[in-house]
Amino acid sequence: MSTKKQVLQMLEVNKNVPYSGQTIADQLGISRTSVWKAIRALREEGYQIESSTNSGYRLSSFSDVLNSESISQDLEEPLSIMIYEQVDSTNAEAKRKLDEIKEGDFLILADEQTSGRGRLGRSFHSPTKTGLYMSLVLQEIPQSVDPTLVTTAAAVAVCQAIEELTDVKPQIKWVNDIFVNGQKICGILTEGILSLETQTIQSIILGIGVNMTLDKENIPVELIKKIGGLLEGQEAQVSRNQLASAIINRYYQIYEKIETREFLKEYRKRCFVLGKEITFTKNKEKYSGIAKAVDDQGGLVVRLNSNQKMVLSYGEISIRMKEGNG
Known part of the structure:
Protein backbone atom coordinates (compact mmCIF):
# COMPACT_ATOMS: atom_id res chain seq x y z
CA MET A 1 0.00 0.00 0.00
CA SER A 2 1.34 3.45 -0.93
CA THR A 3 2.18 6.05 1.72
CA LYS A 4 -0.72 8.19 0.51
CA LYS A 5 -3.19 5.32 0.97
CA GLN A 6 -1.76 4.47 4.39
CA VAL A 7 -2.22 8.07 5.57
CA LEU A 8 -5.74 8.20 4.14
CA GLN A 9 -6.69 4.92 5.80
CA MET A 10 -5.48 6.23 9.15
CA LEU A 11 -7.50 9.44 8.79
CA GLU A 12 -10.56 7.50 7.55
CA VAL A 13 -10.71 5.25 10.61
CA ASN A 14 -11.72 8.15 12.86
CA LYS A 15 -12.99 11.07 10.85
CA ASN A 16 -12.90 14.42 12.69
CA VAL A 17 -10.25 13.05 15.09
CA PRO A 18 -7.01 15.03 14.64
CA TYR A 19 -3.62 13.33 14.31
CA SER A 20 -0.36 15.22 14.56
CA GLY A 21 2.13 14.80 11.75
CA GLN A 22 4.50 13.14 14.20
CA THR A 23 1.85 10.65 15.37
CA ILE A 24 1.10 9.65 11.78
CA ALA A 25 4.81 9.37 11.01
CA ASP A 26 5.49 7.22 14.10
CA GLN A 27 2.55 4.86 13.51
CA LEU A 28 3.35 4.35 9.84
CA GLY A 29 7.14 4.32 10.24
CA ILE A 30 7.71 7.17 7.78
CA SER A 31 9.16 10.69 7.95
CA ARG A 32 7.11 13.81 8.68
CA THR A 33 8.08 15.06 5.22
CA SER A 34 6.47 11.96 3.71
CA VAL A 35 3.34 12.65 5.75
CA TRP A 36 3.20 16.23 4.47
CA LYS A 37 3.62 15.11 0.86
CA ALA A 38 0.86 12.52 1.27
CA ILE A 39 -1.50 15.10 2.78
CA ARG A 40 -0.78 17.50 -0.08
CA ALA A 41 -1.47 14.78 -2.68
CA LEU A 42 -4.74 13.83 -0.99
CA ARG A 43 -5.89 17.46 -0.94
CA GLU A 44 -5.12 17.73 -4.64
CA GLU A 45 -7.41 14.73 -5.20
CA GLY A 46 -10.24 16.57 -3.46
CA TYR A 47 -10.08 15.31 0.13
CA GLN A 48 -11.01 17.96 2.69
CA ILE A 49 -8.21 17.64 5.21
CA GLU A 50 -8.10 20.30 7.89
CA SER A 51 -4.93 21.13 9.79
CA SER A 52 -3.89 23.23 12.76
CA THR A 53 -0.62 23.75 14.57
CA ASN A 54 -2.05 22.61 17.90
CA SER A 55 -4.05 19.52 16.93
CA GLY A 56 -2.72 18.26 13.60
CA TYR A 57 -4.57 16.80 10.60
CA ARG A 58 -8.11 15.54 10.39
CA LEU A 59 -10.34 14.39 7.54
CA SER A 60 -13.64 16.22 7.30
CA SER A 61 -16.60 13.86 7.61
CA PHE A 62 -18.06 15.54 4.53
CA SER A 63 -15.20 14.77 2.16
CA ASP A 64 -16.93 13.36 -0.90
CA VAL A 65 -14.18 11.56 -2.78
CA LEU A 66 -15.04 7.97 -3.68
CA ASN A 67 -12.85 5.76 -1.55
CA CYS A 271 -45.07 2.75 -4.70
CA PHE A 272 -46.88 5.98 -5.53
CA VAL A 273 -48.56 4.71 -8.71
CA LEU A 274 -51.00 2.47 -6.82
CA GLY A 275 -54.52 3.81 -7.09
CA LYS A 276 -53.55 6.08 -9.97
CA GLU A 277 -54.80 6.00 -13.55
CA ILE A 278 -51.97 4.94 -15.83
CA THR A 279 -51.29 4.41 -19.51
CA PHE A 280 -48.87 1.96 -21.11
CA THR A 281 -48.08 0.15 -24.33
CA LYS A 282 -47.95 -3.62 -24.61
CA ASN A 283 -47.40 -5.56 -27.84
CA LYS A 284 -47.71 -2.23 -29.69
CA GLU A 285 -51.19 -1.62 -28.27
CA LYS A 286 -51.99 1.27 -25.94
CA TYR A 287 -53.90 0.62 -22.72
CA SER A 288 -55.15 2.63 -19.78
CA GLY A 289 -56.49 1.65 -16.40
CA ILE A 290 -56.01 1.86 -12.64
CA ALA A 291 -52.87 0.47 -10.98
CA LYS A 292 -54.38 -1.74 -8.28
CA ALA A 293 -51.56 -3.72 -6.67
CA VAL A 294 -48.04 -5.13 -6.83
CA ASP A 295 -48.16 -8.93 -6.83
CA ASP A 296 -45.71 -11.35 -5.20
CA GLN A 297 -43.54 -11.44 -8.34
CA GLY A 298 -43.23 -7.64 -8.38
CA GLY A 299 -45.72 -7.37 -11.25
CA LEU A 300 -48.10 -4.42 -11.50
CA VAL A 301 -51.75 -5.46 -11.42
CA VAL A 302 -53.87 -3.12 -13.56
CA ARG A 303 -57.64 -2.94 -13.85
CA LEU A 304 -58.16 -1.84 -17.46
CA ASN A 305 -60.89 0.57 -18.50
CA SER A 306 -62.51 -2.44 -20.19
CA ASN A 307 -62.74 -3.94 -16.66
CA GLN A 308 -60.27 -6.69 -17.54
CA LYS A 309 -57.27 -7.40 -15.32
CA MET A 310 -53.75 -7.28 -16.72
CA VAL A 311 -50.44 -7.93 -14.94
CA LEU A 312 -47.34 -6.11 -16.17
CA SER A 313 -44.01 -7.79 -15.43
CA TYR A 314 -41.89 -5.15 -17.19
CA GLY A 315 -42.23 -2.03 -19.30
CA GLU A 316 -42.85 1.68 -18.95
CA ILE A 317 -45.96 3.29 -17.51
CA SER A 318 -47.17 6.89 -17.45
CA ILE A 319 -49.43 8.38 -14.83
CA ARG A 320 -52.41 9.95 -16.52
CA MET A 321 -52.95 13.53 -15.42
CA LYS A 322 -56.52 14.58 -14.73
CA GLU A 323 -57.96 17.31 -16.88
CA GLY A 324 -57.16 20.73 -15.48
CA ASN A 325 -53.83 19.60 -14.00
CA GLY A 326 -51.90 20.66 -17.07
Whole structure:
Protein backbone atom coordinates (compact mmCIF):
# COMPACT_ATOMS: atom_id res chain seq x y z
CA MET A 1 0.00 0.00 0.00
CA SER A 2 1.34 3.45 -0.93
CA THR A 3 2.18 6.05 1.72
CA LYS A 4 -0.72 8.19 0.51
CA LYS A 5 -3.19 5.32 0.97
CA GLN A 6 -1.76 4.47 4.39
CA VAL A 7 -2.22 8.07 5.57
CA LEU A 8 -5.74 8.20 4.14
CA GLN A 9 -6.69 4.92 5.80
CA MET A 10 -5.48 6.23 9.15
CA LEU A 11 -7.50 9.44 8.79
CA GLU A 12 -10.56 7.50 7.55
CA VAL A 13 -10.71 5.25 10.61
CA ASN A 14 -11.72 8.15 12.86
CA LYS A 15 -12.99 11.07 10.85
CA ASN A 16 -12.90 14.42 12.69
CA VAL A 17 -10.25 13.05 15.09
CA PRO A 18 -7.01 15.03 14.64
CA TYR A 19 -3.62 13.33 14.31
CA SER A 20 -0.36 15.22 14.56
CA GLY A 21 2.13 14.80 11.75
CA GLN A 22 4.50 13.14 14.20
CA THR A 23 1.85 10.65 15.37
CA ILE A 24 1.10 9.65 11.78
CA ALA A 25 4.81 9.37 11.01
CA ASP A 26 5.49 7.22 14.10
CA GLN A 27 2.55 4.86 13.51
CA LEU A 28 3.35 4.35 9.84
CA GLY A 29 7.14 4.32 10.24
CA ILE A 30 7.71 7.17 7.78
CA SER A 31 9.16 10.69 7.95
CA ARG A 32 7.11 13.81 8.68
CA THR A 33 8.08 15.06 5.22
CA SER A 34 6.47 11.96 3.71
CA VAL A 35 3.34 12.65 5.75
CA TRP A 36 3.20 16.23 4.47
CA LYS A 37 3.62 15.11 0.86
CA ALA A 38 0.86 12.52 1.27
CA ILE A 39 -1.50 15.10 2.78
CA ARG A 40 -0.78 17.50 -0.08
CA ALA A 41 -1.47 14.78 -2.68
CA LEU A 42 -4.74 13.83 -0.99
CA ARG A 43 -5.89 17.46 -0.94
CA GLU A 44 -5.12 17.73 -4.64
CA GLU A 45 -7.41 14.73 -5.20
CA GLY A 46 -10.24 16.57 -3.46
CA TYR A 47 -10.08 15.31 0.13
CA GLN A 48 -11.01 17.96 2.69
CA ILE A 49 -8.21 17.64 5.21
CA GLU A 50 -8.10 20.30 7.89
CA SER A 51 -4.93 21.13 9.79
CA SER A 52 -3.89 23.23 12.76
CA THR A 53 -0.62 23.75 14.57
CA ASN A 54 -2.05 22.61 17.90
CA SER A 55 -4.05 19.52 16.93
CA GLY A 56 -2.72 18.26 13.60
CA TYR A 57 -4.57 16.80 10.60
CA ARG A 58 -8.11 15.54 10.39
CA LEU A 59 -10.34 14.39 7.54
CA SER A 60 -13.64 16.22 7.30
CA SER A 61 -16.60 13.86 7.61
CA PHE A 62 -18.06 15.54 4.53
CA SER A 63 -15.20 14.77 2.16
CA ASP A 64 -16.93 13.36 -0.90
CA VAL A 65 -14.18 11.56 -2.78
CA LEU A 66 -15.04 7.97 -3.68
CA ASN A 67 -12.85 5.76 -1.55
CA SER A 68 -12.91 1.99 -1.14
CA GLU A 69 -11.59 2.09 2.44
CA SER A 70 -14.31 4.52 3.49
CA ILE A 71 -17.01 2.32 1.95
CA SER A 72 -15.54 -0.92 3.29
CA GLN A 73 -15.38 0.22 6.90
CA ASP A 74 -19.16 0.75 6.93
CA LEU A 75 -20.07 -2.52 5.20
CA GLU A 76 -21.57 -5.33 7.26
CA GLU A 77 -20.05 -7.94 4.92
CA PRO A 78 -16.64 -7.73 3.15
CA LEU A 79 -16.80 -6.89 -0.55
CA SER A 80 -14.22 -6.36 -3.28
CA ILE A 81 -14.48 -2.74 -4.47
CA MET A 82 -13.10 -1.10 -7.62
CA ILE A 83 -13.30 2.66 -8.24
CA TYR A 84 -12.73 4.51 -11.52
CA GLU A 85 -12.59 8.18 -12.43
CA GLN A 86 -14.43 7.51 -15.67
CA VAL A 87 -16.04 4.52 -17.39
CA ASP A 88 -18.47 4.11 -20.26
CA SER A 89 -20.92 2.56 -17.79
CA THR A 90 -20.42 0.71 -14.52
CA ASN A 91 -22.56 -2.17 -15.79
CA ALA A 92 -20.37 -2.50 -18.89
CA GLU A 93 -17.24 -2.45 -16.75
CA ALA A 94 -18.78 -5.05 -14.45
CA LYS A 95 -19.34 -7.36 -17.42
CA ARG A 96 -15.70 -6.99 -18.43
CA LYS A 97 -14.56 -7.77 -14.88
CA LEU A 98 -16.66 -10.93 -14.86
CA ASP A 99 -14.18 -12.36 -17.37
CA GLU A 100 -11.49 -12.04 -14.66
CA ILE A 101 -13.40 -12.50 -11.40
CA LYS A 102 -15.08 -15.89 -11.33
CA GLU A 103 -16.04 -16.09 -7.66
CA GLY A 104 -17.41 -13.70 -5.07
CA ASP A 105 -19.53 -10.58 -5.31
CA PHE A 106 -17.88 -7.27 -6.16
CA LEU A 107 -18.71 -3.59 -6.55
CA ILE A 108 -17.80 -1.14 -9.32
CA LEU A 109 -18.07 2.63 -8.79
CA ALA A 110 -17.18 5.59 -10.99
CA ASP A 111 -17.07 9.37 -10.71
CA GLU A 112 -18.44 9.68 -14.23
CA GLN A 113 -20.15 7.57 -16.88
CA THR A 114 -19.70 8.64 -20.49
CA SER A 115 -22.39 6.25 -21.74
CA GLY A 116 -24.54 5.63 -18.69
CA ARG A 117 -27.48 3.36 -19.47
CA GLY A 118 -31.00 3.12 -18.17
CA ARG A 119 -33.87 0.74 -18.80
CA LEU A 120 -35.31 0.13 -22.26
CA GLY A 121 -32.11 1.28 -23.96
CA ARG A 122 -32.28 4.83 -22.62
CA SER A 123 -29.23 6.85 -21.63
CA PHE A 124 -28.62 7.90 -18.00
CA HIS A 125 -27.21 11.42 -17.49
CA SER A 126 -24.06 10.84 -15.39
CA PRO A 127 -21.89 13.98 -15.06
CA THR A 128 -18.69 13.82 -13.04
CA LYS A 129 -18.86 13.77 -9.24
CA THR A 130 -22.51 14.84 -8.98
CA GLY A 131 -23.94 11.35 -8.57
CA LEU A 132 -23.38 7.89 -7.16
CA TYR A 133 -22.89 5.51 -10.08
CA MET A 134 -22.29 1.91 -9.10
CA SER A 135 -22.86 -1.70 -10.09
CA LEU A 136 -23.09 -4.55 -7.60
CA VAL A 137 -22.26 -7.93 -9.10
CA LEU A 138 -23.92 -10.94 -7.47
CA GLN A 139 -22.37 -14.30 -8.29
CA GLU A 140 -23.29 -17.88 -7.42
CA ILE A 141 -27.03 -17.11 -7.47
CA PRO A 142 -29.00 -19.58 -5.30
CA GLN A 143 -31.79 -21.41 -7.11
CA SER A 144 -34.23 -20.10 -4.49
CA VAL A 145 -33.69 -16.53 -5.76
CA ASP A 146 -36.31 -15.33 -8.22
CA PRO A 147 -34.37 -12.99 -10.57
CA THR A 148 -37.52 -10.94 -11.21
CA LEU A 149 -37.43 -9.76 -7.58
CA VAL A 150 -33.85 -8.47 -7.64
CA THR A 151 -34.81 -5.10 -9.09
CA THR A 152 -37.74 -4.48 -6.75
CA ALA A 153 -35.52 -5.43 -3.80
CA ALA A 154 -32.94 -2.89 -4.96
CA ALA A 155 -35.57 -0.14 -5.12
CA VAL A 156 -36.50 -0.83 -1.50
CA ALA A 157 -32.83 -0.91 -0.43
CA VAL A 158 -32.17 2.48 -2.03
CA CYS A 159 -35.21 4.02 -0.34
CA GLN A 160 -34.29 2.59 3.06
CA ALA A 161 -30.70 3.82 2.74
CA ILE A 162 -31.87 7.33 1.86
CA GLU A 163 -34.29 7.32 4.80
CA GLU A 164 -31.50 6.14 7.10
CA LEU A 165 -29.18 9.00 6.14
CA THR A 166 -31.56 11.90 5.45
CA ASP A 167 -35.01 13.28 6.24
CA VAL A 168 -36.07 12.67 2.62
CA LYS A 169 -39.09 10.44 1.97
CA PRO A 170 -38.41 8.75 -1.38
CA GLN A 171 -41.13 7.05 -3.41
CA ILE A 172 -41.01 4.34 -6.06
CA LYS A 173 -42.44 4.57 -9.55
CA TRP A 174 -42.99 1.01 -10.74
CA VAL A 175 -40.76 -0.75 -11.64
CA ASN A 176 -37.60 0.78 -10.28
CA ASP A 177 -37.37 4.57 -10.48
CA ILE A 178 -36.93 6.49 -7.23
CA PHE A 179 -38.63 9.87 -6.97
CA VAL A 180 -38.36 12.74 -4.50
CA ASN A 181 -40.82 15.64 -4.67
CA GLY A 182 -42.12 14.47 -8.03
CA GLN A 183 -38.70 14.27 -9.69
CA LYS A 184 -36.61 11.22 -10.51
CA ILE A 185 -33.41 11.02 -8.47
CA CYS A 186 -32.42 7.38 -9.04
CA GLY A 187 -32.63 4.72 -11.71
CA ILE A 188 -31.85 1.01 -11.48
CA LEU A 189 -30.78 -1.29 -14.31
CA THR A 190 -30.56 -5.02 -13.63
CA GLU A 191 -28.88 -7.41 -16.07
CA GLY A 192 -28.57 -11.17 -15.81
CA ILE A 193 -25.68 -13.23 -17.18
CA LEU A 194 -26.90 -16.59 -18.45
CA SER A 195 -24.92 -19.82 -18.27
CA LEU A 196 -25.26 -21.49 -21.67
CA GLU A 197 -24.38 -24.83 -20.13
CA THR A 198 -27.05 -24.88 -17.43
CA GLN A 199 -29.45 -22.30 -18.90
CA THR A 200 -29.61 -20.59 -15.51
CA ILE A 201 -28.67 -17.12 -14.30
CA GLN A 202 -25.07 -17.37 -13.09
CA SER A 203 -24.50 -13.67 -12.29
CA ILE A 204 -26.64 -10.58 -11.78
CA ILE A 205 -25.39 -7.04 -12.35
CA LEU A 206 -27.33 -4.48 -10.35
CA GLY A 207 -26.65 -0.98 -11.69
CA ILE A 208 -27.73 1.94 -9.52
CA GLY A 209 -27.43 5.62 -10.39
CA VAL A 210 -28.36 8.30 -7.84
CA ASN A 211 -28.32 12.03 -8.59
CA MET A 212 -26.79 13.50 -5.43
CA THR A 213 -26.70 17.10 -6.68
CA LEU A 214 -27.48 18.76 -10.02
CA ASP A 215 -25.12 20.60 -12.33
CA LYS A 216 -27.99 22.75 -13.55
CA GLU A 217 -26.00 24.51 -16.25
CA ASN A 218 -25.26 21.23 -18.02
CA ILE A 219 -28.53 19.33 -17.68
CA PRO A 220 -30.05 18.42 -21.06
CA VAL A 221 -33.10 20.62 -21.73
CA GLU A 222 -35.45 17.64 -21.92
CA LEU A 223 -34.46 16.56 -18.38
CA ILE A 224 -34.63 19.88 -16.53
CA LYS A 225 -38.15 19.35 -15.16
CA LYS A 226 -37.90 15.57 -14.87
CA ILE A 227 -34.85 14.90 -12.70
CA GLY A 228 -33.88 16.09 -9.26
CA GLY A 229 -30.99 15.77 -6.83
CA LEU A 230 -31.19 13.85 -3.55
CA LEU A 231 -29.44 16.60 -1.58
CA GLU A 232 -31.03 19.59 -3.32
CA GLY A 233 -32.48 21.85 -0.62
CA GLN A 234 -31.41 19.45 2.14
CA GLU A 235 -29.37 20.37 5.21
CA ALA A 236 -28.04 16.84 5.59
CA GLN A 237 -24.58 16.33 4.14
CA VAL A 238 -24.24 12.78 2.91
CA SER A 239 -21.22 11.51 1.02
CA ARG A 240 -21.37 9.10 -1.88
CA ASN A 241 -19.32 6.66 0.19
CA GLN A 242 -21.90 6.73 2.99
CA LEU A 243 -24.80 6.23 0.60
CA ALA A 244 -23.03 3.42 -1.26
CA SER A 245 -22.34 1.43 1.90
CA ALA A 246 -25.86 2.04 3.25
CA ILE A 247 -27.45 0.80 0.00
CA ILE A 248 -25.22 -2.29 -0.09
CA ASN A 249 -25.96 -3.14 3.55
CA ARG A 250 -29.69 -2.72 3.08
CA TYR A 251 -29.63 -4.74 -0.12
CA TYR A 252 -27.87 -7.74 1.40
CA GLN A 253 -30.27 -7.68 4.36
CA ILE A 254 -33.12 -8.12 1.88
CA TYR A 255 -31.27 -10.46 -0.47
CA GLU A 256 -30.46 -12.97 2.28
CA LYS A 257 -34.18 -13.69 2.72
CA ILE A 258 -35.51 -12.49 -0.63
CA GLU A 259 -37.50 -15.70 -1.16
CA THR A 260 -39.78 -14.73 1.78
CA ARG A 261 -40.93 -11.67 -0.23
CA GLU A 262 -41.30 -9.75 3.03
CA PHE A 263 -39.63 -6.71 1.45
CA LEU A 264 -42.57 -6.34 -0.96
CA LYS A 265 -44.56 -4.80 1.91
CA GLU A 266 -41.99 -2.00 1.99
CA TYR A 267 -42.11 -1.70 -1.80
CA ARG A 268 -45.90 -1.37 -1.85
CA LYS A 269 -45.85 1.29 0.89
CA ARG A 270 -43.60 3.48 -1.25
CA CYS A 271 -45.07 2.75 -4.70
CA PHE A 272 -46.88 5.98 -5.53
CA VAL A 273 -48.56 4.71 -8.71
CA LEU A 274 -51.00 2.47 -6.82
CA GLY A 275 -54.52 3.81 -7.09
CA LYS A 276 -53.55 6.08 -9.97
CA GLU A 277 -54.80 6.00 -13.55
CA ILE A 278 -51.97 4.94 -15.83
CA THR A 279 -51.29 4.41 -19.51
CA PHE A 280 -48.87 1.96 -21.11
CA THR A 281 -48.08 0.15 -24.33
CA LYS A 282 -47.95 -3.62 -24.61
CA ASN A 283 -47.40 -5.56 -27.84
CA LYS A 284 -47.71 -2.23 -29.69
CA GLU A 285 -51.19 -1.62 -28.27
CA LYS A 286 -51.99 1.27 -25.94
CA TYR A 287 -53.90 0.62 -22.72
CA SER A 288 -55.15 2.63 -19.78
CA GLY A 289 -56.49 1.65 -16.40
CA ILE A 290 -56.01 1.86 -12.64
CA ALA A 291 -52.87 0.47 -10.98
CA LYS A 292 -54.38 -1.74 -8.28
CA ALA A 293 -51.56 -3.72 -6.67
CA VAL A 294 -48.04 -5.13 -6.83
CA ASP A 295 -48.16 -8.93 -6.83
CA ASP A 296 -45.71 -11.35 -5.20
CA GLN A 297 -43.54 -11.44 -8.34
CA GLY A 298 -43.23 -7.64 -8.38
CA GLY A 299 -45.72 -7.37 -11.25
CA LEU A 300 -48.10 -4.42 -11.50
CA VAL A 301 -51.75 -5.46 -11.42
CA VAL A 302 -53.87 -3.12 -13.56
CA ARG A 303 -57.64 -2.94 -13.85
CA LEU A 304 -58.16 -1.84 -17.46
CA ASN A 305 -60.89 0.57 -18.50
CA SER A 306 -62.51 -2.44 -20.19
CA ASN A 307 -62.74 -3.94 -16.66
CA GLN A 308 -60.27 -6.69 -17.54
CA LYS A 309 -57.27 -7.40 -15.32
CA MET A 310 -53.75 -7.28 -16.72
CA VAL A 311 -50.44 -7.93 -14.94
CA LEU A 312 -47.34 -6.11 -16.17
CA SER A 313 -44.01 -7.79 -15.43
CA TYR A 314 -41.89 -5.15 -17.19
CA GLY A 315 -42.23 -2.03 -19.30
CA GLU A 316 -42.85 1.68 -18.95
CA ILE A 317 -45.96 3.29 -17.51
CA SER A 318 -47.17 6.89 -17.45
CA ILE A 319 -49.43 8.38 -14.83
CA ARG A 320 -52.41 9.95 -16.52
CA MET A 321 -52.95 13.53 -15.42
CA LYS A 322 -56.52 14.58 -14.73
CA GLU A 323 -57.96 17.31 -16.88
CA GLY A 324 -57.16 20.73 -15.48
CA ASN A 325 -53.83 19.60 -14.00
CA GLY A 326 -51.90 20.66 -17.07
